[in-house]
Amino acid sequence: xxxxxxxxxxxxxxxxxxxxxxxxxxxxxxxxxxxxxxxxxxxxxxxxxxxxxxxxxxxxxxxxxxxxxxxxxxxxxxxxxxxxxxxxxxxxxxxxxxxxxxxxxxxxxxxxxxxxxxxxxxxxxxxxxxxxxxxxxxxxxxxxxxxxxxxxxxxxxxxxxxxxxxxxxxxxxxxxxxxxxxxxxxxxxxxxxxxxxxxxxxxxxxxxxxxxxxxxxxxxxxxxxxxxxxxxxxxxxxxxxxxxxxxxxxxxxxxxxxxxxxxxxxxxxxxxxxxxxxxxxxxxxxxxxxxxxxxxxxxxxxxxxxxxxxx
Amino acid sequence: xxxxxxxxxxxxxxxxxxxxxxxxxxxxxxxxxxxxxxxxxxxxxxxxxxxxxxxxxxxxxxxxxxxxxxxxxxxxxxxxxxxxxxxxxxxxxxxxxxxxxxxxxxxxxxxxxxxxxxxxxxxxxxxxxxxxxxxxxxxxxxxxxxxxxxxxxxxxxxxxxxxxxxxxxxxxxxxxxxxxxxxxxxxxxxxxxxxxxxxxxxxxxxxxxxxxxxxxxxxxxxxxxxxxxxxxxxxxxxxxxxxxxxxxxxxxxxxxxxxxxxxxxxxxxxxxxxxxxxxxxxxxxxxxxxxxxxxxxxxxxxxxxxxxxxxxxxxxxxxxxxxxxxxxxxxxxxxxxxxxxxxxxxxxxxxxxxxxxxxxxxxxxxxxxxxxxxxxxxxxxxxxxxxxxxxxxxxxxxxxxxxxxxxxxxxxxxxxxxxxxxxxxxxxxxxxxxxxxxxxxxxxxxxxxxxxxxxxxxxxxxxxxxxxxxxxxxxxxxxxxxxxxxx
Numbered sequence: 095x096x097x098x099x100x101x102x103x104x105x106x107x108x109x110x111x112x113x114x115x116x117x118x119x120x121x122x123x124x125x126x127x128x129x130x131x132x133x134x135x136x137x138x139x140x141x142x143x144x145x146x147x148x149x150x151x152x153x154x155x156x157x158x159x160x161x162x163x164x165x166x167x168x169x170x171x172x173x174x175x176x177x178x179x180x181x182x183x184x185x186x187x188x189x190x191x192x193x194x195x196x197x198x199x200x201x202x203x204x205x206x207x208x209x210x211x212x213x214x215x216x217x218x219x220x221x222x223x224x225x226x227x228x229x230x231x232x233x234x235x236x237x238x239x240x241x242x243x244x245x246x247x248x249x250x251x252x253x254x255x256x257x258x259x260x261x262x263x264x265x266x267x268x269x270x271x272x273x274x275x276x277x278x279x280x281x282x283x284x285x286x287x288x289x290x291x292x293x294x295x296x297x298x299x300x301x302x303x304x305x306x307x308x309x310x311x312x313x314x315x316x317x318x319x320x321x322x323x324x325x326x327x328x329x330x331x332x333x334x335x336x337x338x339x340x341x342x343x344x345x346x347x348x349x350x351x352x353x354x355x356x357x358x359x360x361x362x363x364x365x366x367x368x369x370x371x372x373x374x375x376x377x378x379x380x381x382x383x384x385x386x387x388x389x390x391x392x393x394x395x396x397x398x399x400x401x402x403x404x405x
Numbered sequence: 406x407x408x409x410x411x412x413x414x415x416x417x418x419x420x421x422x423x424x425x426x427x428x429x430x431x432x433x434x435x436x437x438x439x440x441x442x443x444x445x446x447x448x449x450x451x452x453x454x455x456x457x458x459x460x461x462x463x464x465x466x467x468x469x470x471x472x473x474x475x476x477x478x479x480x481x482x483x484x485x486x487x488x489x490x491x492x493x494x495x496x497x498x499x500x501x502x503x504x505x506x507x508x509x510x511x512x513x514x515x516x517x518x519x520x521x522x523x524x525x526x527x528x529x530x531x532x533x534x535x536x537x538x539x540x541x542x543x544x545x546x547x548x549x550x551x552x553x554x555x556x557x558x559x560x561x562x563x564x565x566x567x568x569x570x571x572x573x574x575x576x577x578x579x580x581x582x583x584x585x586x587x588x589x590x591x592x593x594x595x596x597x598x599x600x601x602x603x604x605x606x607x608x609x610x611x612x613x614x615x616x617x618x619x620x621x622x623x624x625x626x627x628x629x630x631x632x633x634x635x636x637x638x639x640x641x642x643x644x645x646x647x648x649x650x651x652x653x654x655x656x657x658x659x660x661x662x663x664x665x666x667x668x669x670x671x672x673x674x675x676x677x678x679x680x681x682x683x684x685x686x687x688x689x690x691x692x693x694x695x696x697x698x699x700x701x702x703x704x705x706x707x708x709x710x711x712x713x714x715x716x717x718x719x720x721x722x723x724x725x726x727x728x729x730x731x732x733x734x735x736x737x738x739x740x741x742x743x744x745x746x747x748x749x750x751x752x753x754x755x756x757x758x759x760x761x762x763x764x765x766x767x768x769x770x771x772x773x774x775x776x777x778x779x780x781x782x783x784x785x786x787x788x789x790x791x792x793x794x795x796x797x798x799x800x801x802x803x804x805x806x807x808x809x810x811x812x813x814x815x816x817x818x819x820x821x822x823x824x825x826x827x828x829x830x831x832x833x834x835x836x837x838x839x840x841x842x843x844x845x846x847x848x849x850x851x852x853x854x855x856x857x858x859x860x861x862x863x864x865x866x867x868x869x870x871x872x873x874x875x876x877x878x879x880x881x882x883x884x885x886x887x888x889x890x891x892x
Contacts, residue, residue: 096668100681187644191656191663199467348682402681
């Protein structure tokens with residue numbers, strides 16, 4: 095497979111996964127903030143939404159309209175939903191001879207939906223519908239990746255993009271929400287509000303129901319961090335996705351030898367480390383721990399690009 | 406079919422009696438080839454037809470059978486190639502003649518190219534003027550004294566054919582560089598099969614779906630000597646090229662790599678692509694970029710689309726390029742004039758399909774005639790495609806006529822002139838009026854020439870000038886297309 099095509103497929107996977115996380119985060123944060131009718135809470139949610147797409151906003155009075163458009167429809171922002179889908183499609187266009195016609199049509203359909211969605215309607219009434227459809231499209235596309243493409247290198251590269259991006263987004267969401275929870279704790283909010291905020295974190299990665307099945311208790315920040323970071327059998331945990339990335343790297347490696355400092359070697363080390371971590375390793379300095387893993391994930395991208403995707 | 410049996414959709418169809426209508430006779434009766442189809446259309450209402458048309462268009466859009474115009478904004482406005490559901494039908498007997506004529510023509514072109522780049526016998530004989538060839542910008546010195554693997558230059562040709570008011574087919578021009586449009590033929594056929602499945606089955610329409618298989622066989626047949634399992638690829642300028650859909654379609658259908666110049670490099674006399682596991686040699690490259698961009702060391706030094714050193718690999722016989730560089734000399738519109746003579750010279754046969762009468766601005770007698778009859782002629786640049794730069798006397802203003810006279814006097818080698826041919830008409834659904842109207846149509850045929858085999862795609866692409874009265878059918882100039890059924 096051409097390195098350029100491999101790069102396109104990998105980025106296609108990353109953009110689709112990113113679009114899904116941004117869409118869900120936007121929807122969950124915005125509608126959860128409406129539950130608690132406090133300006134502070136809405137402001138916190140809007141700032142979190144902007145943080146998800148790497149926009150810092152220091153104004154006291156944040157314009158809701160600005161935040162909602164920046165995250166969904168602003169094409170100058172490299173994490174907005176629209177940017178992700180335009181680029182997912184552009185990347186797939188460059189590698190169409192490796193995928194099924196069905197997958198291409200689904201991506202095209204998603205692209206048409208995003209491009210044609212009226213911005214004014216979105217700003218006033220369409221937020222739920224827009225994010226819901228965006229999520230549905232991501233799910234259908236991922237189904238098609240799994241079921242309409244032969245499970246060869248092309249598929250492995252799309253999946254690697256998906257898993258690495260998912261691990262990155264989950265860590266970023268945890269970091270954003272960790273900050274929100276700390277702010278609420280510092281301002282003396284009752285335990286119920288804190289717990290609600292942690293539930294919002296879990297919902298933002300579609301993990302609340304499975305969390306309840308595992309812990310059978312009201313959400314707490316430490317347990318949420320443990321679940322989303324270390325669980326080995328939940329597909330939305332960091333360890334699970336690192337492990338999946340490791341498996342795909344083992345599948346596509348040209349030889350059986352794993353060279354020290356290669357991407358496969360590095361991902362393997364981090365995955366094994368995570369598998370044997372406990373919440374005690376995280377809870378003292380959770381942000382530091384998460385930042386360390388996030389930086390490793392960024393490094394995996396650089397190594398992967400250098401070894402397989404440079405052209 | 407009696408007039409009262411003509412479907413409701415065609416009531417009010419304004420027949421132009423002085424021209425050849427593909428669907429109706431000059432008496433307004435339906436031609437034999439269309440009778441079964443029209444019986445099937447029956448009482449189809451305008452609304453239902455529009456619905457079918459819209460659904461076909463949506464299917465094109467979702468399949469990405471589009472061309473993008475990136476000059477409007479950087480997201481690229483994607484448009485579908487306008488398409489009319491009503492097929493153009495050609496009788497099998499007529500098609501046989503077209504097919505034989507196209508093969509004859511392209512066979513002669515191949516012999517011409519070999520001769521021009523080697524012995525130059527035809528120039529020495531005087532059958533074709535030497536100065537005409539030497540002054541052609543597409544005659545490449547880089548191809549001198551070289552014969553491509555398999556002896557084929559014009560592996561893929563797009564011969565444009567028109568039907569005149571006398572009912573006969575004529576060759577309007579040859580395209581032996583990178584003719585495009587075949588993916589639209591296959592896309593149109595797919596849409597038609599879904600929409601008119603019953604009638605399609607009944608009429609036993611000749612198939613087109615085997616084109617990509619034939620192309621793949623053609624590519625493999627001309628692989629360099631000694632390569633049993635050649636690695637084939639298609640070279641595209643990239644996703645922003647208007648024909649990118651076609652490039653991906655062909656690569657996907659044949660299961661070969663679609664590469665860009667940046668994926669390739671030359672090492673030790675061979676061409677390689679950069680893969681995730683290192684380099685991989687390519688043996689046959691169907692390039693969809695023009696000669697001048699192929700190799701910055703041999704042609705345009707600032708080209709980023711090609712591969713430095715590619716021409717050396719080619720001349721060493723380590724790669725086959727489809728089509729061979731330098732084929733453009735044969736589709737020069739001034740060389741076209743000599744095609745009947747070229748066929749006689751190499752094949753000792755009379756041309757099966759005739760040329761349109763053509764005048765060379767370079768010849769003093771012809772130029773005199775052209776200047777005296779400018780308003781009755783079509784004047785075309787010799788080396789352009791896509792319908793660009795064409796002057797049509799009957800539609801031009803006095804200023805435009807004066808301007809073209811000035812241009813052809815100053816650059817006579819660059820232009821030819823032809824009588825305004827009455828291209829045949831075909832019934833086409835016009836969305837603005839919600840009715841069928843006659844529109845001019847031509848036919849682009851697709852011919853493949855492999856080592857020991859020639860193949861012509863049954864039917865080809867019928868291109869329709871959607872603008873009323875227009876004779877320009879190119880998609881870049883507001884043309885649309887129709888599926889072509891050979892029955």
